[in-house]
Amino acid sequence: MRTIRHRLAGAALATAVLVGGGAWAQSLLFWSTQANPVEEAQAMRDQVLAGFDGDVDYQSSDPGPFLTRIQAELKAGKGTIAVVGTLHGDFAAMPDDFVDLGGLGLAADAVLPPLLEVGQLGTGEQKYVPWMQATYLMAASKQALEYLPEGADLNALTYDQLIEWARTMAEATGGPKFGFPAGPEGLKHRFFQGYLLPAYTGSMVTEFRSDAAAEAWGKFKELWQYTSPASPSYNFMQEPLLTGDVWLAFDHTARLAEAFNQRPDDFVAFPAPAGPAGRAFMPVIAGMGVLRTAPDPAASIKLINYMLQPDTQIATLRATNFYPVMELELPEDMPASVRASGPAISAMTGAPDALPALLPVGLGDLGGQFNQIYIDTFERVILANQDIRQVLDSQAEELRRIIDEARAPCWAPDAPSEGPCPVN
Amino acid sequence: MPRAMPYLLLLPATLFLAVFFLYPFVLVAIEAASRDGAWTGENFQRMATHWKFVPALRNTIVLAAVVVPIQLALALAMASIVSASETGRSTILYIFAIPLGISDLAAGLIWLAIFEQSGFLNSALAGFGVIERPILFLGYQNPLMIFLAIVLAEVWRATAIMMVILVAGLGLIPKEYSEAAQVFGASRWQRFVKVTLPLLRPSLQTALILRVILAFEVFAVVVALGGTNFPVLMGETFEWQFTLQDRGVAAAYAMVILAISIAFTLLILRLLHVPKEART
């Protein structure tokens, strides 16, 4: 008994020491959803942030804890987060909770003006400043190239050729070899919003239920026959590419990077295919913002300015496979993934039929539900095998409800609109 | 003093749970029943009319209905083995208890490594020459296989907790009862069914209730093995809370999880009623 009492007293003492010890947080907290894979987070700390004059605590979390923490700080009215680093969509969901960075000594002159404008979220205030950017590409293992349809140019592929390619490969090897990131954390919705649908309809929202959209879904259904059935559990295509389960895939550049870095000679990167309306593609923009509850906005700005220096931007590219948000000459010794995807990105954005699709603007916290429209359409048409026409009609109603509720005007590639973007 | 005694003993735990559970719980419950500050059933209506609600509810309940009985049988077997073995008892108990220390995330990881297309199961089958090229076990056209994999992983991961509770319960049953039954010529099986099981009822009840409640919150293993192919209630709660950012609907889902847990707990309490005189 004496020993137990002794231990309890010890525990109480330890408790007191711990409570007292919790208050020395002096470093700047960089709260992020990006560079979440452990080795990227580590590279952010060691290679990117180590050069900052001051102590930075870089913490990257899953969306759940990330959001909960931010909401808790906003609700409590005081916080420890100095800089929030996340994707455009998260900022767009709560523009009112971020301060205007414009008047606070922000040094963002080098940042590409169109990107900077996206960071205003249509408010006229600099709600976030672009931090880094990426896009989606195709990747194939060298053995897949043997089955490339005759006459097809890797840098000017069409969706029909892609289907043909996937079919030939499936038939020749005895199993589907095309892979698609349709897992729970996969970025499938971006493919439909920014690639497949605009390529056929020239639109992301307005032509959602058009005949051209139905054709696009029909094509995807065709492609799905030659798509690995494990796709609904793929989040990152680099792994099935490396294991050889998949020979040909579509994904975010950062989620293909490991394949190029581990076996640079075995894989090639190339632009997304084109449809009748053009070669649609979508950028990914990650930004940095300061919450209205940030402890010391001036210090936060200092950190943001550091992140926008050319050297830091290049270090960030090495660490995360996200590209700089400014015009920069890249050094020769970049990782294999950058050397592979860089030319493919240029070929895609510079193609004669290039059709850039922008990230959704003005949806506020309905952004998640907007994405869900495309995911639900996919799951119903492809996985549940429901009738395309009926699904498009019912999902279009849901889409209109969201756009109307948010009163969001059209964004590219849809033509600008007065009032909410129409869903025909 | 004696009459106040039990309440005094309960007081610390009660106060603690009031502050750290009841208070946040009430806030979430209010969120479930209101929207923009007004009372409404809209959250529940939205939840119930969403096309994934019914599959998620069905999957969660079916999974629990399959997993828990298997675990109960296995846990009883393991607990009996532990109490019946003469040599190496502590080693066996330690080995059986190992999954206790493994989080659901890690368990999902382990079983994914087994069932993946280039995983251990396919490697073993290929090694024995059973198959020529790897089979895709977890494909979306193969819901039964996904279900089976989830069941295996859950049984592996969460049987230990029942086993440990039952071992403790078995240890408390005086040996004399069983010995008396043996004198009257009862077989091993008869002694187990007629003597041990009834006396084990309090522990069985505890083990079952805890296990069932946790089974309704199954999530990480399901996501690891089934991806989006196997929606469950907890997964939908996460989806609405964080991806769709609609806390009202997420709270409504949480209330549903709570409601079915209450329903099943009451059922277990009734089925395994421990009579008062047997409680001492």
Next chain:
Amino acid sequence: MTEAVADAAARGYVETRRAGRRVFYAIVVLLCVWVLLPIYLLLVNALSAPAEVTAFPQRFWPSFDLGSISFFVNFQGVLRALWNSVQVAALTMILSIGLGAPAGYALSRFDFRGKEAFRFLVVMTRAFPLPLLALPLAVMFIRVGLDDTIVGLALVHTTLALPFAVLITFSLFSGIPVELEEAAWTLGCTRVSAFRKVVLPLALPGIAASAVFAFVISWNEVFAAAVLTIENRTLTAFLLQSLNVSPLPLKFAGGAALVVPALLFIFAVRKYLFAMWGIANR
């Protein structure tokens, strides 16, 4: 004649017993393999080179490539996170037993109004998804200054572990005959000293086992840890929450880095797991 029959019967009995033993051992071995094999496979992957982890067919024995594991060992702040995890888990253990065991004792020894209701409500606290409770709790902690402290997180983990502690100690105390206590009273013990001298020694191993639960629950909890700790991250929040988006080899190495300490902990307290059984052997 009768002697021979009896002899044969006896021999038959011994043989069936022996066969029974053999079946018994076979089952024990089978169950041990069932539990251990998946862990072994995890360790194989954790101790193999990245190229081997993604290769097919996979090897069934490790090549002892320590690349992936050493990544975690050299991870900046990993030791501190480990220490935080241990502190939170230990505090959770103390709190949940300190609060839970009295309640379990009250439930097993007294008849009072609201007893069943209390038992029921305590269990039901486990039936509600923690991630939703995390937001109001985090707001509360930030306001009162418990945010980002070991104690704050331990308090949350205690809400998770308390129902287990109450229920397990309840069935434990229920299994100790009240007559023993009553005998002690008649011998001049007070309620308190009877509890201390008679009940506690019997229950202590079981209490230790439920403390192990509390420890493991806290050790493995990710969500609250990720929200409520920043500077003082626990190992789980530090490693595990980003594992599902990390490359395959690191996933396994990180998984092993979390599993192994938990296994060592259970191994260290296995005596108590065993001692639970020992009560019946008294």
